[in-house]
Amino acid sequence: MEQPVQRSYTRATLDYLGAHYVGAGPETCSYTTQGIQIPMRDGIELAGDFYAPDLPDNQAPAGLILIQCCYGRGAGISFMDARVFAARGFQALLVSTRGTYGSDGIFDPGSNEQSDSQDIVVWMRQQPWYPGSFATLGPSYLGYSQWALLHDPPADCVAAVIPVGPHDHAWHAWGTGSFRLDRASWSDMMSRTDDQRGRLLLSRLSSIPGLGFLRSSELDEAVAGLPLDASLQKYFGDKAPWLFEYLKHPNVDDVYWTPRRHQIALERVKIPILLISGWYDTFTTQTMHQFKHLHGRGVNVRLVVGPWTHVQASGLHSIPEIMDFLAEHLAKTVKYNRFPAHIFITGAQEWRSMPTWPPATRPAVFYLQENSCLGSKQPTQDANPASFVFDPRSPTPSIGGNQMSVGGRVDDSAYANQSDVLTFTSEPLSEDLEVLGVPSVHLIHASDPPFADLFVRLSEVDAQGVSHNITDVYKALDPMREMSHPIRLDLQDCAHLFRVGMRVRLIVAGGSFPMYARSLGTAENRVRSDKTAPQKHIISIAGGVSQLTLPVRAAV
Template identity: 80%
Template structure:
């Protein structure tokens, strides 16, 4: 079923004008029409879509076609940065709702159908009279995941892709640390209420990605409840059944995840790709992996990383670059005159262009000291031998800022240093600028009693006023059978930060990061299905310099 094309309304034109000013793109070139259509899939399901057609002078063809797949609806808020802004500049755009969402038939099962459905959309597009012979894909977050699913088997007529904050591997995000990432519960709650757009204004707001802080305290209580799975089951009932499938499959290599992992796309794709991320995005680790892997293969891939959270990194602050990228690789009417990597350096608060990421660096070792110090001087063998703390599962160490789904970012995390369940190793003020570019690594001689425990590490900066701000971090559920006489080698997330003269380096060591990850209960029982908890005493050995923070330091600045 296909509707009649509808001209853009005056209200829509006003929204587009104000939105374009906000994202910093040039003036419009035309208006456009929107046509509601249904796209048949191979199994008989039909997907709802809107086709945006620019209103151009006679005989002037659109400059290109953009395909977008989205599970968050097709309303003005989500369609502006993904379709409307391009349609007003001469592009056709096909904006498709994911199976089981917002008018599309079938059942929503996150990540499982995008690979086949996206191929069917392409087959259908090729049969349309308006199809120009090639297309690009675009969209952030889940929309980016849908692009990787398509690129698992890249169509020959797909000529470019713009993928902001987009994961390619759902298993990696859910279970890559060994502990379940609990933003899958808050995201599932949002998606289980996706019909809220027909409800109250508040419920409509709560369904917008990035605004999950409007969710009820009942979900917070459910996430904090034990046993975790049973507590979530009580809250969700028969809603969000996919969440409980996630919980059943902690092994990322389980066959369940096969259709939800698209590393094969990184191995096969050859087209130009623009990646956008933020240092505090939920999927930064995956985006950086994508760039490095594609770059090593010789793919024409570009990277932008700003001081952004997930929502901020979704393309809103990089629209001029996206326009230039599409002008070169789709419209064939311009050039993307930017370096392959453009990153924001926190501390110095500057953007820097680079031929690749990470740049050449030298490892600089800082040693953890007794009395919770950290220094370039190796401590003596007979120095204070160890530092300890206790993690209590019933009062878990909270997450403060960082790479959260709907909030987080760079924040004041000074409170960590005042907690008894945290070790905050802090240096003296640095005497010269230190620029960290890449992945910091921690070598840690660590033991826990009982051995069932997790580690959360964070690199922060303490300013001259004694206020600490986060830079990068990591999380890992530890192997209880590990050899504790050997150092754990733990990589933090990529970062770009300059420690200015007078600031101090801080390494946070904790046993939890709640409610970002399901906490360790301290027992051999399943952390998702047990309510038995045991506090865990963590011991970090520092004597002789066996525990170290290794920073990738750039050339003198």
């Protein structure tokens, strides 16, 4: 164990500037940093840094925060997850995940966090500085590590702050029935050396307006190649072996995924939890599921959802909220009386606090109609079906949404001009329509061949005819389905005000690439085959059999 090192003038300056940017408020102290090694049960050691606030002898720290991180312990990561708290009286233990940034072992995403996190807690309890309890913190993969710890919640863990943190790797990779291709770009970053990864992470976080992950042109070509598995293998070689295990196990119930899934944590946890997400985050669906499940159990859980992408929702806009949460549930210096849900309403561009999510709503039904229309009047029984052809050799592009790279709220008007996309658009609204919750679609849908996917999006068209995305869903369809039966697809949660004069648009396509691995239109494995067949999609609309249902704000 190294000797503690006082914060330098340079780091203090960076801390001041960073705190001003994220709205952390004034510092209350300086701090020291101490490098440590933590033994695991199998003999390897994890590297970490312990941050101790410089406080008067008669003043105890505000509490201890545990952070487990696979992205290093450098300036950017350590500021957001440790230093900003240490400079305000908290102890912070920042530990590098197994196989990363000085920690021994092999990095195998999701497989070791459950046992390693328990071993870290055992070690913490033996240290002279341990205060008797702790909270956990960290976004994204750091949030996953928290859920892995909460699989078996330690009695002395008293609170958790989990921004954009998935609890289930299988759900993200294969939950739609198609492989989520951002696993390839993330694996590309994680397969680099520590130095390369650090530089790449910084460049990717600062090089695009949406603050997401960029892919190299070489990786773009690999993702576009068929067969997908072989094309990625050529790009990665012997790097990122976990990616190819992901591709081998499309069944989310496969035993391979068992150590990477922590739904049980949602059943066992009892401590206060702060969940943070963005409407355009990669893991929004899982965060909303976490809140609904925990709130339904009566757990003290608070949900904050902003108009953010993945990185934006990782804490950049939430430090004041996090500080208040830790002051209440870890330091126990204050008590706040706040509603469980704090939600940003897009369209209205305002924050609103609610006693739960989703709030009470009533259904507003829009019927798919001829001539690309959408309306409240049912079409006649002789209305003609709508159709399009999806070509896996030229897949429908992903535009905005919950991507890790170029996602967010974007102009998706281009979909209306594509022959492989159907758009159904309403007349300008005569009154405001506030949508709160989970929109759904019921479609009488057939495809030839039966091997096909559906991508469905809800968008808003403004007075100038420009369309912007609100929410969507992707689903690989069961080829054995009865095509005369309706398909119900629930879109992702949203909170959006359609103002008077705006138009509601429903977009239907057969793919969204490169967000998801395309449907090949054959019975063969979609990641191991290069055989393709165009897929004709037919949607029946006669008599109103296909419809969009919006959960709209109930009358007060």
